[in-house]
Amino acid sequence: MMIMAFFGTSSTESLPEEDIAKAQDYLSRFFSDVGVSAPGSVSRSSLDSFEDGLRKMQEFFGIGVTGQLDSQTLDVMSRRRCGVSDVARYGYFDNQPKWDKKEITYRVTDYTAAMSQNEVDGALAKALRLYSDVTPLQFRQIHTGPADLMVMFKAKSHGDFFPFDGPNGTLAHAFSPGEGHGGDTHFDEDEIWTLTSSGTNLFLVAAHEFGHALGLAHSQVQSALMFPTYQYVVTDGYHLPEDDRLGIQALYGIRGTAPEPTVNPGPMPQPVPDPIPEPVPDRCSSDLVLDAASSIHNTLYFFKDNYYWRRRSFWDGIRIRKIQILWPGINKVDAVYEISGRHSTVIAIEGKVYWKIRRHTIQPGYPKPLRNLGFPSYVRRVDAAVHLIYSSKTLYFVNNMYWSYNERRNRMDPGYPKYIYRDFSLSRVDAAFEYRGYLYLSSGSMQMEYDYKRGRVIRSFFNYQWMNCS
Structure with missing residues (x-):
């Protein structure tokens, strides 16, 4: 995410190349299933591709779908936001990954210098309670060893191929549930993290990113927690908005509900031996050679x-x-x-x-x-x-x-x-x-x-x- 100058023109081709390049970068990062070659003298098809990307982005944010890099589009692109792509189906990551257990552990490996450790721990715990209040999930903080959600505050390049961009751009990002880096949540240490409306409110950003770490993608509902751009709201007494609550409950169920009893169950089926699976390549082998x-x-x-x-x-x-x-x-x-x-x-x-x-x-x-x-x-x-x-x-x-x-x-x-x-x-x-x-x-x-x-x-x-x- 980048801060861009605003221009009132409705013609993409008349904008400075620098602004078109910045818009191309935005579309490549956050709408990555759309062709976003920058327009220019190369071909008409590259301009069409760029405009298609703009239309996709404009449709997602509910602004005028013009296919042009107009002032309203630039305004949306200038907002502080989450670093996760906006392209996903039905508000979930592809294939709807989720944790297959009820207790999720988390650990902070690197704290921010802007807040005390107790303040950070409190904000993260409060953010996770939004989800445990409405689902059967429980969260437990640990201080050594690997956790399901590994949390860190780091600036610029921090080892995941997606460096942060400095203040007031991409605030944080998180991985969907899974092995390895799955669930890991990273915050940009170049931001000024706070518990108030000044700076960047850690509780709100953490609640959003933990939504990703639990399996939610971005929502097109502007009042939703999972809307991609940062928007401050009063945090006292804050509860998950309906769109987010329905999404997380669809993945993990509703807190306090039990499965329906089986009525008149039939005879137990005879066990069938599992087929012998064919060997699957180990993606995490240090000897992995790609074809x-x-x-x-x-x-x-x-x-x-x-x-x-x-x-x-x-x-x-x-x-x-x-x-x-x-x-x-x-x-x-x-x-x-x-x-x-x-x-x-x-x-x-x-x-x-x-x-x-x-x-x-x-x-x-x-x-x-x-x-x-x-x-x-x-x-x-x-x-x-x-x-x-x-x-x-x-x-x-x-x-x-x-x-x-x-x-x-x-x-x-x-x-x-x-x-x-x-x-x-x-x-x-x-x-x-x-x-x-x-x-x-x-x-x-x-x-x-x-x-x-x-x-x-x-x-x-x-x-x-x-x-x-x-």
Whole structure:
């Protein structure tokens, strides 16, 4: 979230590039299932994509749906808010994750300097009582060891791939229920935390973020606690608004109610032995080697064997599914990439063939042989592929070499293949994807974050560090 200047014009194209870029960043962060390429001289489709993102945001906040970066839209974008995406279904995170137990533990590992420890503990306990008052959930604070909800106050980059942005922007964010980082709740230490209407009221923000940590997404009801922008209300005698109460009770039930008794139960069924499950890749293994990875519709997909992990945002948890459920007819992929635009296209490669996919539907006439892309006959498998948005080039990695494909001219660039190590300081690449302006290249269990515009390595880390593992 950023503070932006207000302009009265209704024409997006007449606004300064800086303001359009800030709006693009807002849409990418908080409406991440919408294409949000910034408009400019590139193409009409990029402008349409940007305006579609604006319409989605305007519809969510109940303001005039113009598709233009007008003053009312800029006003909403300037408000202090939660850092969790606004894109979710029915007010819950995807697949409605929740805790499968009634007692939830929480622990504060780093306190804010703006308040005493007792004040922080009191505000957090009061925020959690909003939920225990209306559901069977109980919350217990612990002071050592791992807890379900790990709470911290940190500024800027703090280890979860989503740094805070300084005062008066993104106030906090939290992960949905689940393993690893699931339930963890982070507050921006650059804010001035208080228990009053001045500064930022910790009780109100904590109550909102704990809603995420328990499974609630953002609400479009402006009076709801889970509305994404910060709004101060009197906290004395505060209770969950109806929209939030109905949402949390739909996940966990109503406090004090017992299940209906079974009437005239029939004979107990004979036990059926559980089927032997097929092995599922361990996403948290330090030895995890990825088959492929890509950002598709602003969602990260990581492929291994017959499965893929999907992470829509860094707080929505990790989902694992069979590849065949996503793309019927494809069991495994060696490389995958998205060519974004008005009609986004995904290319999935396995062995000597590739598929073209739009809206998760394989297009007629596929698979086709790799030679149709311009590969020589000796290339029987692609290890990794990534499309670079800024250049409209796709890089294909094969053993210790790589090719560059010009998507505008539909042909391989001259002068390729080249040795990977000469340009990327790696001997081979197993998976590759672009995310938030950086190139990520996996080799074995390690991954390199690469600034390809400046031609330098930023850092290296394990593949599993994307997977919400503690």
